Amino acid sequence: MKNAVDPLDLPADAAxxxxxxxxxxxxxxxxxxxxxxxxxxxxxxRWVRRxxxxxxxxxxxxxxxxxxxxxxxxxxxxxxLGLVQALLVGCAGAAWALGPTRLGGQLCLCGAALFTGLxxxxxxxxxQTGADVWNLFAAWTALALGWxxxxxxxxxxxxxxxxxxxxxxxxxxxxxxxxxPRSHQEALFVGLAxxxxxxxxxxxxxxxxxxxxxxxxxPRALLVLAVVGWLACPIFALIVDPGDSDLFGTxxxxxxxxxxxxxxxxxxxRELDLPALAIGALSVCLLVVTLTGKLFFEMLIDRSSxxxxxxxxxxxxxxxxxxxxxxxxxxxxxRLARASGEGAPNAGRAAGGGGTP
Amino acid sequence: xxxxRPSLRTVLERxxxxxxxxxxxxxxxxxxxxxxxxxxxxxxxxLTAIGAWLAALFLLAALMLLLNxxxxxxxxxxxxxVALVVAATFQGRTARTxxxxxxxxxxxxxxxxxxxxGVGDAVHGASGIEDRLWISGAAxxxxxxxxxxxxxxxxxxxxxxxxxxxxxxxxxxxxWDAATPLILKSYAGALALALAALGGGAWTxxxxxxxxxxxxxxxxxxxxxxxxxxxxxxxxxxxxxGALLPGLGDPLGIVVGAALILVLLRxxxxxxxxxxxxxxxxxAGALALxxxxxxxxxxSVLLCVLGLAADDDLAWVAGGITLPFVLGHYYYSLQVSLxxxxxxxxxxxxxxxVAAAYLARxxxxxxxx
Numbered sequence: 001m002k003n004a005v006d007p008l009d010l011p012a013d014a015a016x017x018x019x020x021x022x023x024x025x026x027x028x029x030x031x032x033x034x035x036x037x038x039x040x041x042x043x044x045x046r047w048v049r050r051x052x053x054x055x056x057x058x059x060x061x062x063x064x065x066x067x068x069x070x071x072x073x074x075x076x077x078x079x080x081l082g083l084v085q086a087l088l089v090g091c092a093g094a095a096w097a098l099g100p101t102r103l104g105g106q107l108c109l110c111g112a113a114l115f116t117g118l119x120x121x122x123x124x125x126x127x128q129t130g131a132d133v134w135n136l137f138a139a140w141t142a143l144a145l146g147w148x149x150x151x152x153x154x155x156x157x158x159x160x161x162x163x164x165x166x167x168x169x170x171x172x173x174x175x176x177x178x179x180x181p182r183s184h185q186e187a188l189f190v191g192l193a194x195x196x197x198x199x200x201x202x203x204x205x206x207x208x209x210x211x212x213x214x215x216x217x218x219p220r221a222l223l224v225l226a227v228v229g230w231l232a233c234p235i236f237a238l239i240v241d242p243g244d245s246d247l248f249g250t251x252x253x254x255x256x257x258x259x260x261x262x263x264x265x266x267x268x269x270r271e272l273d274l275p276a277l278a279i280g281a282l283s284v285c286l287l288v289v290t291l292t293g294k295l296f297f298e299m300l301i302d303r304s305s306x307x308x309x310x311x312x313x314x315x316x317x318x319x320x321x322x323x324x325x326x327x328x329x330x331x332x333x334x335r336l337a338r339a340s341g342e343g344a345p346n347a348g349r350a351a352g353g354g355g356t357p
Numbered sequence: 358x359x360x361x362r363p364s365l366r367t368v369l370e371r372x373x374x375x376x377x378x379x380x381x382x383x384x385x386x387x388x389x390x391x392x393x394x395x396x397x398x399x400x401x402x403x404l405t406a407i408g409a410w411l412a413a414l415f416l417l418a419a420l421m422l423l424l425n426x427x428x429x430x431x432x433x434x435x436x437x438x439v440a441l442v443v444a445a446t447f448q449g450r451t452a453r454t455x456x457x458x459x460x461x462x463x464x465x466x467x468x469x470x471x472x473x474x475g476v477g478d479a480v481h482g483a484s485g486i487e488d489r490l491w492i493s494g495a496a497x498x499x500x501x502x503x504x505x506x507x508x509x510x511x512x513x514x515x516x517x518x519x520x521x522x523x524x525x526x527x528x529x530x531x532x533w534d535a536a537t538p539l540i541l542k543s544y545a546g547a548l549a550l551a552l553a554a555l556g557g558g559a560w561t562x563x564x565x566x567x568x569x570x571x572x573x574x575x576x577x578x579x580x581x582x583x584x585x586x587x588x589x590x591x592x593x594x595x596x597x598x599g600a601l602l603p604g605l606g607d608p609l610g611i612v613v614g615a616a617l618i619l620v621l622l623r624x625x626x627x628x629x630x631x632x633x634x635x636x637x638x639x640x641a642g643a644l645a646l647x648x649x650x651x652x653x654x655x656x657s658v659l660l661c662v663l664g665l666a667a668d669d670d671l672a673w674v675a676g677g678i679t680l681p682f683v684l685g686h687y688y689y690s691l692q693v694s695l696x697x698x699x700x701x702x703x704x705x706x707x708x709x710x711v712a713a714a715y716l717a718r719x720x721x722x723x724x725x726x
Contacts, residue, residue, distance in 0.1 A: 311422055330455045
C-alpha cells in the first residue's frame with residue numbers, strides 16, 4: 001500500500017485553487033495565473049480526437065450495415081458475400097496502412113471484427129445450414145480473436161469478452177438448458193463470471209508484464225464488476241428461494257467468496273485499487289441486506305395475519321442493517337483512501353465532491 | 358499514465374517567482390489544505406448514496422405504516438417531515454462517524470419526501486395543476502433552504518436532485534395534455550441554461566458543484582422523459598418530428614446549443630478568444646451540432662465539455678455514457694428511408710473522420726498532442 005501523500009505534491013486542480021482562493025491565500029490575479037497553468041489543452045485535444053475518430057468509425061460502419069440491410073433483397077448471393085468481404089478487407093487494409101496499434105488502425109480493426117461476424121451471418125443466410133445461433137456467435141468469437149490480438153486495444157478486448165458472454169448465453173439457452181434434467185440457471189451466471197475472470201486474469205498478467213496499452217484502470221473496474229455481479233446473481237436467487245438451489249448454487253457461493261478473498265489480496269495488499277474494492281464492498285452490502293431481509297421476514301412476518309407492527313419492525317430493522325453495513329464498508333474504504341492520499345483535497349479529478357458524506 | 362498537470366507545489370512556486378504570491382505561499386497553502394475538508398472519492402460517494410437511499414426507503418415505509426396505524430385523522434406528514442429534516446440537519450452537523458453521517462442522510466431523504474407528501478396532502482382537492490405547482494414550489498424551496506443548512510456536498514447533491522427530479526415528475530404529468538411537451542421542454546431548456554451558468558466558471562466553487570451535478574442529472578432524466586413521451590408518435594426530441602435537420606425547428610436544441618457555446622466561450626477565456634483557431638473551430642462545431650442534431654446529442658456533448666472545463670470526471674463520464682444512446686435515438690427517429698439513413702450515417706461518419714485528419718495536422722494539435 002502507498003504511504004500518505006503530501007497534497008502539495010499532487011497535481012494542481014481547479015477545486016484546490018478555488019479552496020486557496022476562498023481562504024485568501026491567492027488573490028484574483030494569482031488565481032487566474034494558476035488556473036492558466038493547469039495545462040488542460042492536451043486533455044481537450046485528446047478527447048476531441050478520440051471522439052471524432054471513434055464516432056466517425058462507428059457511424060461509417062453503421063451506415064455500411066444499413067446500406068446492406070436496405071439492399072438485401074435485391075442483392076445476389078455473390079454480391080452479398082462480396083460486399084461484406086470487401087468491407088472486411090478494406091478495414092484490415094486500412095488498419096495495416098494506419099498502423100494496427102495506432103488509434104485509427106485500432107478502430108479499423110474494430111470494423112474488421114464487426115464485419116467478420118457480419119460475413120458469418122451472411123454466409124449462414126445464403127447457405128442455410130440449420131445451425132443454432134450460438135454456433136454463429138462461437139465462430140465469430142473465435143475468428144475475431146485474431147483482430148483482437150493484433151489491436152492492443154482495451155475497448156476491443158472488452159467487446160470481444162462481451163461477445164464471448166453472448167455466445168455462452170446463447171449456447172446455454174439453445175444447447176445446454178434443454179439437455180439438463182433441471183434448469184441450471186446458476187450455470188449460466190457461473191459461466192459468464194468465468195469469462196470475465198479469464199479477461200481479468202489476462203488483464204492482470206498483461207499489466208504485470210508492463211504492457212503500456214493496459215495502463216488504464218477502467219477495464220479492471222469493468223471486469224471486476226462483471227465477475228462480482230454475475231457471481232452474486234445466483235446467491236441472491238439462493239437467498240430468496242433456497243429450495244430451488246443445486247450444485248451450481250453452492251459452487252457460485254464458494255466462487256464468490258474465493259473471488260472476494262483473492263480480490264482483497266490483489267487490490268488491497270498488492271496494488272491498491274479502491275474502485276475495485278468498492279465494487280466488491282457494494283456487492284457484499286447488498287447481499288447482507290438481502291439475507292437479513294429474508295431472515296427478518298421469516299422471523300417477524302406472519303403471512304396469515306396483517307400485523308402492521310411487525311411490518312414496521314421489519315422496515316426499521318432493515319433500515320438499521322442497511323445503515324450499518326454500508327457505513328462499515330464506507331469506513332473501511334475511507335481509511336484506505338486516506339492512507340493512500342486519495343482523500344487529499346486535490347487528489348483526483350474524479351472525487352465525489354467535497355467532504356465526508 | 359503520466360498526468361500532464363503540474364503539481365500544486367510547482368504552481369505555487371511559479372506564482373511566487375512571478376511575484377503573484379508571497380514567498381511563504383507554499384507553507385500557507387499547506388496549512389490551509391491541512392485544515393480543509395477532505396474530499397471523498399467518487400466511488401465512496403456512490404456507495405454512501407446507494408446505502409442512504411436504501412435506508413431512506415425503509416425508514417419512509419416504516420414511518421408511513423406507523424402514521425397510518427397511530428393517527429386517527431389525517432397524519433401530520435408536513436410537521437413530521439420538517440422535524441425529520443431538522444433532526445437530520447443537526448445530526449449531520451454533529452456526526453463524528455460515518456454511521457451517523459449516513460443515518461443523517463437517510464433520515465434527511467425520508468424527511469424531504471415526507472414534506473413533499475405533506476404538501477401534496479395539504480393541497481389535495483385543489484385542481485390537478487395547482488396541486489403540482491404547490492409540490493414543485495415546495496420541492497424547490499426545500500432544496501434552496503437545505504443547500505444553506507447542509508454543509509456536506511452529498512447532502513446538497515441529493516437534496517437538489519430530489520427537488521429537480523420532483524419537478525420532472527410533476528411536469529411530465531399527462532393531465533396537462535397538449536401543454537405537457539412544451540412545459541417539459543421549457544424546463545429542460547432552463548436546466549441547460551442553469552448548467553451553463555454553473556459550469557461556465559461557478560462550478561469550480563466547491564459549494565455549487567453538487568448543484569451543478571444535480572442539474573446535469575435532472576437534465577438527462579428530463580430528456581429521457583421527453584424522448585419516452587415522443588417515441589410513441591415518432592416525435593423524438595425536437596418539434597420537427599425527427600426531420601433531417603431537427604436543429605432548425607427545435608427550440609430546445611437551440612437552447613442547449615446556446616448553452617454549449619456559452620460554456621465553450623467561458624472555458625476558452627471569453628469572447629476575445631474566438632480569434633484563436635481551436636476556439637473558432639470548436640464554436641463552429643458546436644453551431645453545426647446545434648443545426649444538425651437534437652437536444653439529446655447536444656446535452657451529452659455539453660456534459661463532456663463541462664467535465665473537461667470544470668475538471669469534473671463525473672460530468673465527463675456521464676456525457677460519454679449517454680452519447681451513444683442519444684446518437685442512436687437521433688438516427689433511429691430520423692423520418693427517412695433506410696437508404697437515406699444509411700447515407701446520413703456514412704456521410705456524417707466520413708465528415709468526422711475527415712475533421713479528425715484535418716485537425717491532427719494543425720500546428721496547435723501537434724504541439725498539444
